Amino acid sequence: MPSPGPFDFHSVALPWLHAKPGAKWHRTPDAIAAWVADMDFAPPPVVVHALQEVVAGGDLGYPDWRHVTGGSPATDVFVERCARRYRWAINEADTLELNDVVQGIQIVLHLCTQPGDGVVVHTPAYPPFLHSVEDSGRVVVPVPAQRSEASSTGWAFDHDALDATLSQTPAKVLLLCHPHNPTGHVFSEHELESLAELAERHHLLIISDEIHADLAYGAAAHRPMALHAPERTVTIHAASKAFNLAGMRYAIMHIGAESVRSALATVPGHLFGAANLMGAVAAEAAWRDGDEWLAAVVQHLDAQRTLLASLLAEHLPAVRYSPPTATYLAWLDCRALGWGDDPSARFLERGVRLSEGPNFGVEGNGHARLNFATSPSVLREIVERMSRSA
Numbered sequence: 409m410p411s412p413g414p415f416d417f418h419s420v421a422l423p424w425l426h427a428k429p430g431a432k433w434h435r436t437p438d439a440i441a442a443w444v445a446d447m448d449f450a451p452p453p454v455v456v457h458a459l460q461e462v463v464a465g466g467d468l469g470y471p472d473w474r475h476v477t478g479g480s481p482a483t484d485v486f487v488e489r490c491a492r493r494y495r496w497a498i499n500e501a502d503t504l505e506l507n508d509v510v511q512g513i514q515i516v517l518h519l520c521t522q523p524g525d526g527v528v529v530h531t532p533a534y535p536p537f538l539h540s541v542e543d544s545g546r547v548v549v550p551v552p553a554q555r556s557e558a559s560s561t562g563w564a565f566d567h568d569a570l571d572a573t574l575s576q577t578p579a580k581v582l583l584l585c586h587p588h589n590p591t592g593h594v595f596s597e598h599e600l601e602s603l604a605e606l607a608e609r610h611h612l613l614i615i616s617d618e619i620h621a622d623l624a625y626g627a628a629a630h631r632p633m634a635l636h637a638p639e640r641t642v643t644i645h646a647a648s649k650a651f652n653l654a655g656m657r658y659a660i661m662h663i664g665a666e667s668v669r670s671a672l673a674t675v676p677g678h679l680f681g682a683a684n685l686m687g688a689v690a691a692e693a694a695w696r697d698g699d700e701w702l703a704a705v706v707q708h709l710d711a712q713r714t715l716l717a718s719l720l721a722e723h724l725p726a727v728r729y730s731p732p733t734a735t736y737l738a739w740l741d742c743r744a745l746g747w748g749d750d751p752s753a754r755f756l757e758r759g760v761r762l763s764e765g766p767n768f769g770v771e772g773n774g775h776a777r778l779n780f781a782t783s784p785s786v787l788r789e790i791v792e793r794m795s796r797s798a
């Protein structure tokens with residue numbers, strides 16, 4: 409076993425995991441939880457320390473931030489980090505703090521589109537994308553993922569076909585997931601450029617969900633969509649995936665599009681609530697002091713995505729899997745098993761809970777999503793159980 413270094417991602421044991429109160433493990437008392445996108449590890453020590461300091465300080469009253477409704481110190485750290493990490497120069501005045509990423513998506517869809525408007529989504533899609541569009545009466549315009557030997561990520565999207573579709577049936581928004589959940593595809597500079605051109609030609613507003621930005625492997629450095637279409641893009645970020653803080657409920661939106669800025673100016677300031685003190689403190693600590701932990705966890709996840717390939721080859725060779733270029737999510741094509749639209753039901757009978765493929769849209773039929781952000785021994789147990797007869 410490799411040395412855990414200053415951070416230990418190897419010692420998560422099943423009894424400790426099953427005792428966790430969060431949704432991922434608490435809802436699966438009889439199975440190993442490899443579904444919802446939380447990692448099995450404790451959060452970064454720098455974040456825990458920052459939260460403990462606030463509690464020990466004894467003041468959980470209104471924080472003394474610049475504006476009552478937002479503008480916590482996390483925004484400054486975010487702005488500084490975007491310049492340092494992504495070479496993306498932005499102004500704090502163009503940011504808005506949120507409780508979560510999906511809230512930001514829904515705010516922009518609500519303010520800037522009407523029922524019946526088309527929203528372009530790369531499918532299969534993170535299920536709340538589909539719900540956010542469909543439950544508000546907007547219409548998904550799908551761009552299906554295709555396997556591609558030529559692509560460095562193993563996936564490609566036919567943007568020429570999308571161009572032709574939009575010429576016939578106009579849409580209002582491109583709702584981008586970059587990097588893409590569930591395929592782990594990182595959109596290349598060329599793809600981002602062609603999406604920016606397409607958005608310009610078809611007058612699309614771009615909402616770019618970049619929550620998985622810091623979970624890219626190898627040479628796949630993150631490049632924000634907004635670098636290619638600065639005046640058309642709203643970017644939404646959070647520390648929650650890369651630093652394992654989803655329960656802190658904190659996200660941030662950068663508004664590059666003037667139409668969104670003016671739409672937001674028409675609504676009362678408190679309509680969307682204000683950032684939570686602890687969420688902002690956690691994000692600030694993660695973004696300011698969490699780089700060492702982040703590098704270590706990405707290195708661990710990188711080894712896990714490769715380990716998963718060898719475990720599947722050994723135990724479940726009929727399952728097709730391309731290691732993701734980003735994220736700790738593995739998109740498993742289980743169609744060769746002949747288990748119908750939802751193979752996760754069969755894996756659950758065998759004692760492993762995966763995310764159900766059909767929830768990601770019709771392209772998800774016959775698929776399941778596996779979360780490999782755990783220890784090597786738990787991952788081994790996951791695949792061994794998946795391959796056992798029920």
Ligand SMILES: Cc1ncc(COP(=O)(O)O)c(C=O)c1O
Nearest residue numbers: 445508509510534585589617619
């Ligand atoms: C692409 C993507 N966006 C958003 C979220 C959820 O973010 P939040 O809980 O901040 O709404 C997830 C969670 O897995 C995700 O994968």
